[in-house]
Amino acid sequence: MSDAKRDLPPVRDKERFLIFGAPAIGDEEIAEVLATMHSGWLGTGPKVARFEQDIMAYKGTAYAAAVNSCTAALHLSLLALDLAPGDEVITTPMTFCATVNAIIHAGATPVLADIDPVTMNIDPDDVRARITPRTRALLVVHFAGRSCDMDALCAIAVEHDLALIEDCAHAIETEYHGRKAGTFGAFGCLSFYVTKNVVTGEGGMVITNDPAHAERIRILALHGMSKDAWKRFGDEGFKHYEVVAAGFKYNMMDLQAAIGIHQLARIEPNWRRREQVWNRYQQAFAALPIGLPAPPEADTRHAYHLFTILVDEPRAGISRDAFLDAMTRQGIGVGVHYLAIPEHRYYRDRFDWPADAWPNAVRIGRQTVSLPLSAALTDDDVNDVITAVNRALA
Numbered sequence: 001m002s003d004a005k006r007d008l009p010p011v012r013d014k015e016r017f018l019i020f021g022a023p024a025i026g027d028e029e030i031a032e033v034l035a036t037m038h039s040g041w042l043g044t045g046p047k048v049a050r051f052e053q054d055i056m057a058y059k060g061t062a063y064a065a066a067v068n069s070c071t072a073a074l075h076l077s078l079l080a081l082d083l084a085p086g087d088e089v090i091t092t093p094m095t096f097c098a099t100v101n102a103i104i105h106a107g108a109t110p111v112l113a114d115i116d117p118v119t120m121n122i123d124p125d126d127v128r129a130r131i132t133p134r135t136r137a138l139l140v141v142h143f144a145g146r147s148c149d150m151d152a153l154c155a156i157a158v159e160h161d162l163a164l165i166e167d168c169a170h171a172i173e174t175e176y177h178g179r180k181a182g183t184f185g186a187f188g189c190l191s192f193y194v195t196k197n198v199v200t201g202e203g204g205m206v207i208t209n210d211p212a213h214a215e216r217i218r219i220l221a222l223h224g225m226s227k228d229a230w231k232r233f234g235d236e237g238f239k240h241y242e243v244v245a246a247g248f249k250y251n252m253m254d255l256q257a258a259i260g261i262h263q264l265a266r267i268e269p270n271w272r273r274r275e276q277v278w279n280r281y282q283q284a285f286a287a288l289p290i291g292l293p294a295p296p297e298a299d300t301r302h303a304y305h306l307f308t309i310l311v312d313e314p315r316a317g318i319s320r321d322a323f324l325d326a327m328t329r330q331g332i333g334v335g336v337h338y339l340a341i342p343e344h345r346y347y348r349d350r351f352d353w354p355a356d357a358w359p360n361a362v363r364i365g366r367q368t369v370s371l372p373l374s375a376a377l378t379d380d381d382v383n384d385v386i387t388a389v390n391r392a393l394a
């Protein structure tokens, strides 16, 4: 790397550092949080129930169970499948560690199928190649908000009698052939973490059409206490509960739902703003020596959660990590989604995974950089990102 690159002047100074993934929070969210504080009911209560209703209406599912993270949603969904030790769950190496950790915590063995290098989603052909007599479930991730190939994946699930779970952490708005992501299999798991498309700070939800699964997840999410335990402090009179399972402390608070209700109400304008920013980046970077996201597929809806570029050192003239540094030094926050799962020491050591079994995910994980893509970005912010990318590559 040349010294000129090292000495890049900031596009934005320290006080104006562009925080990666900072959400668009409106006055409605702030007023609802204040009202919740004044109401005295901060914990799980009527606002969580309303947020669940709103998500059910948005996704068109019969049930939704709010929890305190997508990680919890994934864990409970996998537990509801009653997997036995040695059972295998196939997932993607191009995901956040929580996807794989949830499989491990549910007592099963994660098996990775490589990604398609263009869509960056799990490759159905490689899924087929990884199926064994112990395979029980398929946990797919709609990477960056782009739908997986659900026709192919659903066909595999039916053919091999596998449960299907969709990690929709990037994919609240995602649709595939007119159908919403999260409604194809047994469970859809949503994230409302601060950087996601709809935020509650921390938060998640399981959506399902199966009443028994929904009931079990509700109970497991609140200590294993019997039905509607949160109502025990309500105005309908004290309700005794019974513990029916060794559950978890995974419930969402009304304080969190207060934010989510208004975030969900603005989901369309926020999505349109991210689409604009996405298109602006595509145009501005078209001639640069970097890889750009594939255009959205016909008859699908992309959720535009991440804008990931690929920095391949021989072509770009700068390494991925030097590019990350150059962006940060110019005052622009960036992310990496993701270093491939088998590149993390814990998984490699525990599962004895060979380094070369997932070439597409490993290569992309070493080249990928996520640029800011939030509805909170102003046109000036977007111009600053574009300037900084051009200078880092110059």
Ligand SMILES: *Cc1c(COP(=O)(O)O)cnc(C)c1O
Pocket (backbone or CB within 6 Å): 068, 069, 070, 071, 072, 095, 096, 098, 099, 141, 167, 169, 170, 190, 191, 192, 193, 203, 204
């Ligand atoms: C963010 C994320 C999660 C975890 O979500 P939390 O709500 O933070 O637990 C899981 N999977 C993917 C793909 C994610 O991006």
